[in-house]
Amino acid sequence: MKVYINGKFYDKDDAKVSVFDHGFLYGDGIFEGIRLYSGNVFRLPNHMDRLFRSAKAIALDLPWTKQEIADAVCAACRENKLTDAYIRLVISRGKGALGLSPLTCSDPQLVIIADQIQLYKAELYENGLKAITVPTRRNSPAALPPMVKSLNYLNNILAKIEAQNQGFSECLLLNSEGYVAECSGDNVFIVFEGKLITPPISCASLGGITRGAVIDLAKRLNIPFEEKVLTRFDIWTADECFLTGTAAKLIPLVELDGRKIGEDGKPGQITKTLINAFNEIASKEGVKI
Numbered sequence: 001m002k003v004y005i006n007g008k009f010y011d012k013d014d015a016k017v018s019v020f021d022h023g024f025l026y027g028d029g030i031f032e033g034i035r036l037y038s039g040n041v042f043r044l045p046n047h048m049d050r051l052f053r054s055a056k057a058i059a060l061d062l063p064w065t066k067q068e069i070a071d072a073v074c075a076a077c078r079e080n081k082l083t084d085a086y087i088r089l090v091i092s093r094g095k096g097a098l099g100l101s102p103l104t105c106s107d108p109q110l111v112i113i114a115d116q117i118q119l120y121k122a123e124l125y126e127n128g129l130k131a132i133t134v135p136t137r138r139n140s141p142a143a144l145p146p147m148v149k150s151l152n153y154l155n156n157i158l159a160k161i162e163a164q165n166q167g168f169s170e171c172l173l174l175n176s177e178g179y180v181a182e183c184s185g186d187n188v189f190i191v192f193e194g195k196l197i198t199p200p201i202s203c204a205s206l207g208g209i210t211r212g213a214v215i216d217l218a219k220r221l222n223i224p225f226e227e228k229v230l231t232r233f234d235i236w237t238a239d240e241c242f243l244t245g246t247a248a249k250l251i252p253l254v255e256l257d258g259r260k261i262g263e264d265g266k267p268g269q270i271t272k273t274l275i276n277a278f279n280e281i282a283s284k285e286g287v288k289i
């Protein structure tokens with residue numbers, strides 16, 4: 001595997017950044033998780049827009065254009081002869097002095113890793129996941145804004161650990177006001193009385209690229225859709241529920257906090273329709289590498 005760093009490709013074991021990089025020292029940086037399906041990079045311009053918004057939010061001036069970074073993403077896929085992959089794009093603040101100040105850093109590092117990923121077993125896509133709500137809340141927008149895909153994911157990692165300690169692989173995080181935000185690395189949707197519903201971004205959820213694609217699909221398929229503030233009650237009593245993310249794609253959630261979702265705790269019809277529709281567009285839409 002070849003890893004892209006600042007315009008050059010390195011063998012996996014030689015792909016290195018400095019221990020003085022503030023990305024390593026403080027989690028000072030940003031990232032994107034991107035998907036390549038059948039030789040097409042899914043919604044690459046949307047990922048570039050989100051990346052540049054993250055950079056702006058953390059006051060990181062990028063010395064590359066969106067097009068240059070998008071070209072590098074495609075080059076990393078070609079270099080590794082991949083047609084289907086998960087692409088991790090990381091930009092760190094760069095080397096600096098010890099101490100928090102980003103003013104001592106002048107060389108942001110652009111790293112692109114393109115590899116295979118299988119987040120969940122095939123069986124879980126058929127039968128659905130079970131999750132619990134964890135005590136750790138999603139970052140308040142008054143602290144590190146949840147819209148920033150920063151290198152500082154400890155909040156989500158703590159939530160994941162809490163789920164794993166209880167024997168679950170996935171969890172629901174509420175926001176600081178107690179409303180549904182999202183899962184540890186995925187957005188959440190429910191279906192209630194035929195309507196597709198997801199919390200608005202203002203509930204401290206990330207503006208997921210997959211979330212956006214599902215909303216577009218709902219419109220195309222004439223599935224009524226609404227953004228609405230949700231409580232745990234809404235998920236417990238939903239007819240269907242599923243999660244969305246670049247790595248996970250769409251995966252049904254069939255149980256939350258010991259409550260079976262829907263009548264039988266099985267993936268619902270609208271969920272299955274959207275999963276099929278997503279799989280169909282995923283390999284057709286996108287930027288050809």
Ligand code: PMP
Nearest residue numbers: 185186187206208209210245246
């Ligand atoms: N929420 C969080 C916290 C995430 O990290 C991610 C991406 N891993 C998502 C939601 C889903 O976003 P996307 O569909 O863009 O992958």
